[in-house]
Amino acid sequence: MKLNKIALALFAVTAAPLAANAGVTISPLLLGYHYSEGADDDQAELLGDYSGNGDSYYKEDGLYTGAALGIELTPSTQFQVEYGVSDTDAIRQDGSDNFDAEQEMISGNFLIGTEEFTGYTDSALKPYVLVGAGQSKLEIKDSSGDKVSGTKDTIGNLGLGAMYRINDALSLRGEARAIHNFDNNWWEGMALAGLEVVLGGHLAPTVAVPPMEEPMVDNTPVVVVEADLDSDGDGVPDSMDACPGTPMNVVVDERGCPVPVDITDELKMELRVFFDNDKSAIKNQYKPEIAKVAEKMREYPNSTARVEGHASKTGPSARYNQRLSEARAVAVKSMLTNEFGIAPNRLSTVGYGYDQPIASNDTEEGRAMNRRVYAIITGDKTMTVEQTKDMVVQ
Template sequence: MKTFSCCWHLALVSLIAPATLPADMGNHEQWPLSYWYVGGEVGYYMIEQDDERTGQLPDFWRPSFQVGRRFNRYLSSQLQFGQADRTLRDSEQDVEHSQLSLQARLHGNGINLFSTHPYLGLGYARHELTTDSQDSTEENMVLVEIGVQRLLGQHLMLDVGYRHLVDTGDNFTDRHPYIALNYRLGQRYPEPPAPAPKPTPPPAPEPWQDSDGDGVEDRKDKCPDTPRGAKVDAEGCPIMLTESVNITLDIEFAFNSTEVPARYLADIGKIATVMVEYPESQLMLEGHTDSIGRATYNQALSQARASAVKRVLIDRFRIDASRIDSIGLGESQPVADNATEAGRARNRRVEAIIEASRQVMEQKQSAD
């Protein structure tokens, strides 16, 4: 039991390790849409004991080599080979452990957990134990894995997770927490938006002519391209007014969830439209939870919810991340009674608050 407890502790440390890295290590670049990668992995392999098959083979550290392919935002696959030598507990006999596996992974696109991206994997493994006397045991195994990935630079990627393997013949189970470092190749990124066409310069004004129709002669007009209907001063330049807008949007979440409900995408799109129309605007996202659970957990959950809405604005609507601030306020600011289900549902929310202003041209009064 002591070994089992230590190994699970190692798995837990491996899963939370990316969150303890410096914040700037995972933000060098945008995640590519697709890529190849090669790399190495080291993990602690906990093999289920059976005297007749393994002869009390102890748990061991095992290095592996892998090559993988990320096909799109959601799917990837990995081929891996690992090998290690150990000595049996009850004899001096050495055992060579080797394993070839193929995994398919489903990635949580748009989910950002402390600058890491989670995934779930399912796969097949061919497991072989060979002794000095050339006696060997072969097993077909089904594996399930859970992990997170984090970018460390233009090409490097950290992969941390836990793998559970089950023998298809007699249901023996092995456990395998791991950490890997991969090098990405052939990366493909989303196409940038096409630049706006350059405006055609207006023709040179003729003497005693009002080309833009603002009532000021071209020779005196210091703003020759005034739009029709704009009110101008004596030099032909538009008279500007300050136009302001204030918008507050509440986005409610399911219990213990950080997934942005699809029904709010249209409203989030309206926020993005305002930010495009008001290029100097800043958006504040405030995450909240109900009172169920520990305050520290609710604080992290509320920050993850605000980050999830931020990721929608960045990935789906192409809003610059520097214009969006997010903060998790936990359960500290309820807007409804946490004693009722309806009240708790209202408190599981992200508030999007935008205050913006811009200069607009004053228009001439139309004649009735």
């Protein structure tokens, strides 16, 4: 079918160079019902026979198939280019139906998520409004394949829909759409559903950072008094001490105030999750450990995690065990992302199949130890503290 070839070409040409970029979306197949009955009279008036014998036609309702390629402009809004075909019957004005109608449509559509107005949430259901425009080409052919009538028009799209995110890479899509033919002033309708694939993960919501306040400068004049006291023993006389009562062990500046120093605190932690045989579902007993990892990653904003999946040598083939190990790693990443809000680009996954056992695969105990995910979490954060006299500043 012409649509399948075009969809495959779109995927092959764009997927490879864009795969590394977050927010690139592909809907390889959209299926829907194209409703044209409300425009029957207008079509019959417009679609006259090329032979000039006075016959006219209108298009029946039918199946719509399409494909779309898009890019996320924000975490909840994207722009898509969509191509689709409705291939159904045409009815001649005298009632004969031995005619084919093919309507090709290509359009550019904005899918504007309601979270743009209500704020981002962790809900898997993402409603959106669709607004777009494009071109429609309708051809009527007789039983021998000869074109007897047709029209090419500008169209506008307006619709309501929702995405249901299965995980960070896959979403189910459902939509109801109204199509307006601007050139001939008629309306058509469509209900469609499909699967959307996201390359590189969805864009992460941005967090607003409050503006930095200007430091306050103390312009108080300094008065030097002979034989002044130093009550806090920091080496600065009370009459010049802008920070009285400084603890004895704290290093102060010429104004008697503590000297700040930046120290770096490094994070390194490990996570181990074990799985049942031939399963990639995470057992409830490991969810608190995964939650602790998420808490630490929020505490260290620049931290990252490498999630490694492994399998025991019990599957039907090495390829099967490889896929199973990858699925286990992805399951841990999906829980960190979908349940605990960790950005996908901070998590990497890899599957090793059964190539890296930590115990013998000849015993059940050993195989249970090998059915695992091992994750290493690393990062650091810088904190400003008061410098003390016994502190070694690196």
